[in-house]
Amino acid sequence: MEYTQLGRTGLKVSRLVLGTMNFGPQTDETDSHAIMDAALDAGLNYFDTANVYGWGEDKGRTESIIGNWFSKGGRRDKTVLATKMYGNMGADGEAWPNHDKLSALNIRRAVDASLKRLQTDYIDIYQFHHVDRSTPFEEIWQAIDVLVQQGKILYAGSSNFPGYKIAQANEIAARRGGTIGLVSEQCLYNLMERRAEMEVIPAAQEYGLGVIPWSPLHGGLLGGVLKKQAEGGRRASGRAADTLADPAARAQIQRYEDLLDKHSLEPGETALAWLLTRPGVTGPIVGPRTAGQLESALRALELELPAEVLEGLDEIFPGPGPSPEAFAW
Template structure:
């Protein structure tokens, strides 16, 4: 496994990030533990989660599964760079949604961090990420809350997720003005061959401010994982984001061209999609969210796959990027 610095920090992380969103809803605790053990054995040291994973009445369940894995000992926590997120409502389930149990107020950040630490059975979080922008909370308040948590030793770094470029700039300019925080060190964004809009402003902003880029949904909900071939072979039909994508005739034709191209090269679509992200400027490592040990093994093969310039050029022809801003939409 290769390692790289997380943005401008001194923190070394693996080029693959283990996503845990399926732990609980899709993968039971025993299998989740086995996948985490296999990932650590393979050298993956960067694990990503969120306080809301588990969803609905089971929100928080994923963090609990990770916590029970840490509790097994064997230096699991010490070897792991742990990232979790705050934003979603974690208040009591029911008809009445109580205020101050979501978003990025200083109150909710304090409440959410303590709850995550308890579920994760750890006394610190390496990278604490804002899951979404909060249009109602000023960054001065957010950084004040972060500074307190850093001083208490509860978190080490702060990162963002799903931030537009201007919010990355605003967040880090506010941090610089305050002078007592290093600001955002990572951005977790939707980025893959089929969805390249992040190249316009998000990734350039992250690069200019020294943030590591952590793409989520590298297979675009399964679209880039050989979805048409699986349908033809009688496998699981596309659903969710993949089904919506394939409903567009032009987009479906692109995916067919993609699968046909990789068939000629004898390559697996999902592995190529991950390997492509590892060639992209500014990318720290994509988040892989295996439901099974076999899916983790496929991701590990992708990390060792070298794509030729000819193949990279062909991929750009099928999935042309938007180009940088402002040229992408102006002159």
């Protein structure tokens, strides 16, 4: 396993991040524990979750599955644990006042609830799952400072932040002193969705944040979806099906699969390997439902993409370029 430092911190993390969103909704607890054991055995030490995972009436279920795994012993001190908070933790409907977003009150409540479910006394990276436009960063950082002083969290990170919010958050943290500010940003980033290259990733690099791409296969569209369908595999659904209904998008994905077939490359592994070549990327999040999917993801770490393939991928999925050139001169 290859390790790197998370942004400007001294924290060493694996180049792949184990995403746990499927644990509970699609993967039962026994299989989830087996996947985490296999990941740890392979040297993958960076695990990501969120308090809302489990969804609906089962919100918090994923954290509980991880907590039960930690309770077996010998695992917590080998794991860099990241979780997220922002959303309403009620089963459904609107949140009761102060039971969502990033007020100091909800941050305090949310971290204590996550610690209980995770059966641990600290969280390595505590992440804001979304921007809260109604809470000033002065309040957010005051709450985070208290949690760091209490030993409940070590670092703070963001998810789904635009570039200007990354800058704003860290500038205010620097003016206040105390916390070192955001150390990571989880963003939607893959071959089909490269808008993060305009401002999010440059902002993360400028402020020393590790970039953690989520949905590296873009909902399965970069995992060989057309070939799988032709062979009678599971058909795409939801947003993926809507994308494939667009002739231009379908043709683009076909070109992608044809290029990789020419070079005898597996699509999902290639999509992950491409992200590992991108500037600023610490490691993409992989969310296996099965042990076999984890094994495939791990193979991406050993994959070196030829220049011809990298050039072909850029031709099929051109990036927007940096700002302001992406939208100006």
